[in-house]
Amino acid sequence: MSAAAPGADALAAYRPALRPGVLLSDALLHGAATVHLIKDTDSDSSFKVGPKEHFLIARMDGEHTLGEIGEAYAQAYGRRLDHTRWQQILRMLGTRGLLTGAPARTSAEATGGPGPAASATPRRGVLRGSIRLVADADATAARLHRAVGFLLAPGWMVPLLTALVAMEAVIALRAGELLQATREVFTNPVLLTGLATLLWFSTALHELAHAVVARHNGGKVAEIGLRWRFPVLIMYCTVDNYLYLGSRRQRINTALAGAVMNLLFLLPFCALWLFAPLDDPTHDAFGALLLLGSAQALAMLVPLPPLDGYRIAGQLCGATELAASTVTYLRLAARRDPAAAGYPRRARTAYLGYGTCAVLALVLVLAAVVAAVVHLLPA
Known part of the structure; x- marks a missing residue:
């Protein structure tokens, strides 16, 4: 007993700290289980832990001793962790390179395969592939956020969202007229080409909106690029730590940003449609854009297998x-x-x-x- 006591005392006084590059997610449902995700941004590896393990790991901030963490755990779960269990937990975190002082793991060590340098180039082919449009997507997102981030303030968002609700009400009330306009546009190749171009441009803004809102919420944008699945060519935006944003509200806002941007894109065209002469060919084009653009945006909200990656x-x-x-x-x-x-x-x-x-x-x-x-x- 006396020989083991000093080790136990030293362990209780230890103040573990996660490395700065380690991210923890909120509780998520995964099948029947509630899990938390832990990601090492240095090696880009991640794994799942249960609520009890997350309770312990989330308190490893360098400020709390293991004794204090263990006391909080005992109060929450009604049991204490013994010396052996603490050693197992610390050994697991240290082996994965998650604790300060432990050597960081590379992607090759984490996955047993090649590191990021070997896999950074995306696979491309004639029928499918992708290409990055910017070398530093996070810096690009930061510049966009500095330029338009003020629109995310309540003073701007409330009137904009009110305008969107009014626009959707107009579209619903005049859906028959918009369907007729769409029919006319589909018989005019020139107007149809312009309509398709505007819809594609709105999808590009959709992805950039994800990037701006993610950056506003503390996310890191990993890639902005083009992806093709013949014959479709679309933009994409990848938020590296989307699941690890600070709260569920931030994740929902980031996910909603694309659909809201699609609808905001339609606002000026709604005004043009309302005031354009009925015999002007652009009147039908604007009407078709309103109908199809709204359908495109609202499809992202439909609870089907996810159309949107967020x-x-x-x-x-x-x-x-x-x-x-x-x-x-x-x-x-x-x-x-x-x-x-x-x-x-x-x-x-x-x-x-x-x-x-x-x-x-x-x-x-x-x-x-x-x-x-x-x-x-x-x-």
Whole structure:
């Protein structure tokens, strides 16, 4: 006992600290489990831990001793960690290079494969591939944020969002007129080409909006580039630490930014459409742009398998891989598999709610598409 006591005392006085490049996420649903993600930005490796492990790791800030962390853990979970368990936890964090003083791991060490230098060049082909448009995407996002970040203040956002609601109300009330305008545009190759160009430009602004809002919320933009899946060519933006932003609200705002930008892009065209002469060909073009642009933006909000890489519905439910997890749970529930009953209430509520909304959304989308096609067909 006396020989072991000094080691235990020294361990209790130890003040562990995570390295600055280590990020921790909020609680996320992953299947039946609640998990937290931990990412080492130096090696770009990440892994999942449970709520109890996260409780301990989140308090390793160099200010709290293991004794203090253990006391807080005992109060929260009703049990104390012994000397052996602490050693296991510290050994695991040290081996992964997550603690200050431990050697940082490279990507090759973390994944057992080549490091970032070997995999930095994206794979490209004629039918599919991608290319970066800027060398330093984060610096580009910072410059954009300095230029337009003031629009994210409530004094600007409230009137802009109010204008968007008014615009969508006008579109809903005059949907028949807009459908007729769209039909006319589809018979005019010149107007149709201009419409497609404007819609593509709005998708580019969509991605840049993700970058600006992510930067506003403390995110790091890893890439801005072009991606093609023949015959489609689109811009993309990758926020490196999106899941590790400070709060769920910040993640939802970042996810919503693209759809909101699509709608903001339409505001001046809505004014032009309202005041353009009815016999002017551009009147139909602006009307078609309003209808198709709104449909494009609102599609990002539909709780189907994510059209947008930022998974708006998933962030609202606090879940990762929401569509796949929902399908898995619904299959288990349909078979009355005992494993379905093992899902916690929070997970069952999220997956059942998402599944129900997804089915209803799919029915409404299909009904809207059928109605639009019937309306656009020649009489």
